[in-house]
Amino acid sequence: MKKMAFIDMEGVLIPELWKHFSTVLNIPELAVTTREVADYKSLMNFRINILKENNIPLTKLVELIKEIDASPNAKEFLEYLKNNKKFEVKIISDCFYEFLDPFFDKLNLPINNAYCHNLEINSNGYIENVIYNRKKGKHEIIVNYQKEKVPLKNSIAIGDAFNDFTMLHLVDHGFLFQPSEEVSKNSPFYFHKVESYQEIIQYLTYNRVA
């Protein structure tokens, strides 16, 4: 039977990219997150304007991204899920293919197993807009699998923030990975809060999710 692992990217497998941009470019406003601006689309419009005001084209951001490594042991964790626990790994991220591209190689993941958004770039090379590939949230991807009658028993989802809640709700085992206090406080009791990949592996082994 097919078992899926639906996994978020930023904050789970790779560091937060906007935080990195903010630090390296010395633009504090870029560190604003959905905790300060609750609506993701408004937040992205805010970020796009800040980038334009500071004359930062996509190529500059891509350059910065190349310096970032995946989180320590992320690749090994994915290999373990795939090889030892026989999960099919799907990445569900609210980030963009244009940013995430280098990480698929680093994590040995096929890009066609990922569900992200796209960026619209204007003729001057600046980010103009976001092309959202889903309307409501990450759960839409899982619902599509359910509609196709893919059996999802014992599937898992791993995320770190509020935008992951809807996908964590739809699987048998939902993990909140190193959540902030705010996220943790507002999460349902049946999400498993974990601080490391090792804790997830232990949970899967102990509960025989294999």
Ligand SMILES: [Mg+2]
């Ligand atoms: Mg995240």
